[in-house]
Amino acid sequence: MINGSNKIGYQESSESTQVTYAFEATTLKTLPEAFHTATTKEVNTAVEKAKLAFGVYRKTSPRQRAHFLRLIADEIEALGSELIQRAMAESGLPEGRVTGERGRTTGQLRLFADLVEEGSWVDAVIDPAMPDRKPLPRLDIRRMLVPVGPVVVFTASNFPLAFSTAGGDTASALAAGNPVIIKAHESHLGTNELVATAILRAAEKSGMPDGVFSSLNSMGYEVGSQLVMHDDVASVAFTGSYRGGKALFDLAQKRKNPIPVFAEMGSINPVFVLPQAVQERGVALAQELAGSITLGVGQFCTNPGLIIAIDTPEARQFCEALAKAIETTQYGIMLNEGIRTNFEQKVRHLSSIDPVTLLGASLNEQLPHTVRATVATVSGSDFLEHPHLREEVFGPFSLVVLCADRLEMEAVATDLEGQLTATLMTGDDDDLYVGKLFDLLTQKVGRILFDGVPTGVEVGHAMHHGGPFPATTDSRFTSVGTKAILRFVRPVAYQRVPAALLPDALKDENPLGIWRKVNGIFTKDPL
Amino acid sequence: MINGSNKIGYQESSESTQVTYAFEATTLKTLPEAFHTATTKEVNTAVEKAKLAFGVYRKTSPRQRAHFLRLIADEIEALGSELIQRAMAESGLPEGRVTGERGRTTGQLRLFADLVEEGSWVDAVIDPAMPDRKPLPRLDIRRMLVPVGPVVVFTASNFPLAFSTAGGDTASALAAGNPVIIKAHESHLGTNELVATAILRAAEKSGMPDGVFSSLNSMGYEVGSQLVMHDDVASVAFTGSYRGGKALFDLAQKRKNPIPVFAEMGSINPVFVLPQAVQERGVALAQELAGSITLGVGQFCTNPGLIIAIDTPEARQFCEALAKAIETTQYGIMLNEGIRTNFEQKVRHLSSIDPVTLLGASLNEQLPHTVRATVATVSGSDFLEHPHLREEVFGPFSLVVLCADRLEMEAVATDLEGQLTATLMTGDDDDLYVGKLFDLLTQKVGRILFDGVPTGVEVGHAMHHGGPFPATTDSRFTSVGTKAILRFVRPVAYQRVPAALLPDALKDENPLGIWRKVNGIFTKDPL
Secondary structure: OOOOOEEEOOEEEOOOOOEEEEEOOOOOOEEEEEEEOOOHHHHHHHHHHHHHHHHHHOOOOHHHHHHHHHHHHHHHHHOHHHHHHHHHHHHOOOHHHHHHHHHHHHHHHHHHHHHHHHOHHHOOEEEOOEOOOOOOOEOOEEEEEEEOOOEEEEOOOOOOOOOOOOOHHHHHHHHHOOOEEEEOOHHHHHHHHHHHHHHHHHHHHOOOOOOOEEEEOOOOOHHHHHHHHOOOOOEEEEEOOHHHHHHHHHHHHOOOOOOOEEEEOOOOOEEEEOHHHHHHHHHHHHHHHHHHHHHHHHOOOOOOOEEEEEOOHHHHHHHHHHHHHHHOOOOEEOOOHHHHHHHHHHHHHHHHOOOOEEEEEOOOOOOOOEEOOEEEEEEHHHHHHOHHHHOOOOOOEEEEEEEOOHHHHHHHHHHOOOEEEEEEEOOOOOHHHHHHHHHHHHOOEEEEEEOOOOOOOOOOOOOOOOOOOOOEOOOOOOOOOHHHHHHHEEEEEEEOOOHHHOOHHHOOOOOOOOOEEEOOEEEOOOO | OOOOOEEEOOEEEOOOOOEEEEEOOOOOOEEEEEEEOOOHHHHHHHHHHHHHHHHHHOOOOHHHHHHHHHHHHHHHHHOHHHHHHHHHHHHOOOHHHHHHHHHHHHHHHHHHHHHHHHOHHHOOEEEOOEOOOOOOOEOOEEEEEEEOOOEEEEOOOOOOOOOOOOOHHHHHHHHHOOOEEEEOOHHHHHHHHHHHHHHHHHHHHOOOOOOOEEEEOOOOOHHHHHHHHOOOOOEEEEEOOHHHHHHHHHHHHOOOOOOOEEEEOOOOOEEEEOHHHHHHHHHHHHHHHHHHHHHHHHOOOOOOOEEEEEOOHHHHHHHHHHHHHHHOOOOEEOOOHHHHHHHHHHHHHHHHOOOOEEEEEOOOOOOOOEEOOEEEEEEHHHHHHOHHHHOOOOOOEEEEEEEOOHHHHHHHHHHOOOEEEEEEEOOOOOHHHHHHHHHHHHOOEEEEEEOOOOOOOOOOOOOOOOOOOOOEOOOOOOOOOHHHHHHHEEEEEEEOOOHHHOOHHHOOOOOOOOOEEEOOEEEOOOO
């Protein structure tokens, strides 16, 4: 079933003799299929097809798009164990996690189908004519969000399904009415091809235009750069490293017509464990945090990489409990060799910084190609003096910062760069700390949470998974949850447009039955 | 009253000996006051004060902010004829226009006050906890838009009031909860100072923190560049030329932490005059368009710089009527010498391009420092061959493109770059043209309008004044209308945040009484 071809719309294409192979993450053994790197011609054809498809796809009805999205979910499920086995092999993730991620992926697709049918996301606003207004009459003006055009999605290494081929970026871009072109991640080329095939089957079954979806294989940066620089690409979504995301962002800003790059790039997700919380439930918190640090071998963008506490005897016990919990964890298979060696180098480097003390690391037998979950500690003043300690260590690592007092803890909070999340673990009497920290942190993060771990990002209406730079390149948008659709649209105002030409969402009679703002008031009523 | 100082929050400051003078637009005579260019230290102090003020201002209640905005409107009105006279002197605009623009400015401020009080703009979304959900319980998550931080506003040459010191950018940034720092335009330094003083009086009366508003004078690019590059500036709004806007955009993308620059840069606002419209009311349309072309001496961003028709005998009559209407217009005083010479050079250059034919120009006596409204014509095929003809000529100029047939007209539409507006002038039987053009143009513009001129931008809920690059740097946002507030905010998700800490907009009891989306349903009900 996997043949290593690029999918240029409904066409399979393997023009290049340059091929690359997928690896089995646990053994580093090469998997059999040769994946053909997309040629410049194939890249251009994919974008041209997407441009043509856009002309048709942007005019599909909400019901048609919802049907398409639900069919994708069905087709992914129909791949059955072949997909699960392949994703496990390529990612090294265990079956439970991969099955769960598939559920998240199909759930996401169905959620966007519901969103599109519910329809209020288009933010329809109608200011009807007021011919008698003084000093000037008001003309009929209506406004709604419309799709922007072909979207390029870079699949993420750490979520081979939920942030990849049919993940949140693809689901939201398709839901909005945009064709999608995938730049497949080298770490899960087979998984990508299986899911791409499922999407194309769904597209064919629902009569979607050729080019509404394409998937391109690549080695290195060339295919990605060509896509980002192509005149007819309208938007880009990326989840990965700061270096990768920032490079794509910079590239896109240099275009003749700059385009948005929504890059979600990394975060150390500080967790402030306040004194009363430490006293009341230090050991339990240590265990909860150890679970969060090692979840998915620490390869979550919301992994708690920084834990901040006041240096008390109880905090020292908390550190011991955390070390003990980490010591009992299994060695973990990382997503690929690059991520693994990067993790080991960074941990080694941080541990070598003089004031950093190792707290503990996994003591279980180290299998080949695995890493040891590790926790270390440093004083607040040393943390403030060493900017390197703010850098993300992608993987199962966390640094506990023990602060001399409340002011030093606030200084650490003040010192942080933009983050996806920040967490406050609070006890009954931590009010002295909470107000100021809440205020400081809210200005630096996309999501602030109390008394829970940051991993586990709910896919809902209220979720914001984003954050000020450098967590993302655009803090105004989320990559998780229904609001993710807002990345791939722009408003258009329709002034005195004849009824027959108005999009359904703006017609007097409200044929879609959606919530709209008419004369500044929310209503589902016709005009 | 005008003393040429910078306003660094509540402090007047004139540290530099480098001064610049305002000019009377009609005579080019220097006005008496010396305006002190802001020094680097003054720039930094303004931003530092804004940063500190943000800590307080972001937490003001909607009612407090609305009160502040209304007081600004009152204080602007209280400036009375001093403001009108000064704006007339510096801009060369007639009294009626300046008075009208003041009304637009104060109306805008009051509209944003209403918007802030109505409150639904924060897009509050609440997904309450579902402890019994399977397989995992849902945690309480709430989301709303929060202000981003200090906003720098570059005032526009062409609207000394409505797109300047207390214009739409300032009103929307303040309404959202952000401090504002003005980079005053050299063409109306005195007008700026008067309005800045009014804003500061309103700020003091309403107890706003020092630094919520500052205004800086400058010569050249230095002050603007320093502001855009300052680490603590969060966002930038600009209305002006492509060159200026793109330079600021590029600068901001090169920052260590890139920030958005909302630059509204220019547009030729194509007007398609369809055959039946020409036949039914060609002469009336010519007069209406001549009025739009010369409105404000053509210095509107929505000025119709391109008129496209099918080359028929009636279209030739339309051209004659347009030429005649233009010939009777008065010579116009332009906003400043730079704009005037630029206009004359561009018209001269375009007229020298071989296939371009002059249709007509103002025949009245040319007063000093004025320009002649001018219309010219070119064939569709020549237009398609000469890319220079797509460039904006800022001022009272329009080019009529006479196309051989419908396909050529569609080719012209396809060929256009991003625009603020496009207009279709239609007659009873133009259906053959309308569908395709509507479809093509909607993809290129921020506002599509039928049977009306693009000048006259309604300040309302449904307005979108923006458009794909190069019309603006960010097609997703508008600079006119209530949605302009969305430029200066970002979402934050609050997970399990204690009731006492939640912003009012997200509290269970809905104390602000605003529309919110709870469990995916719009409601004003408490939880």
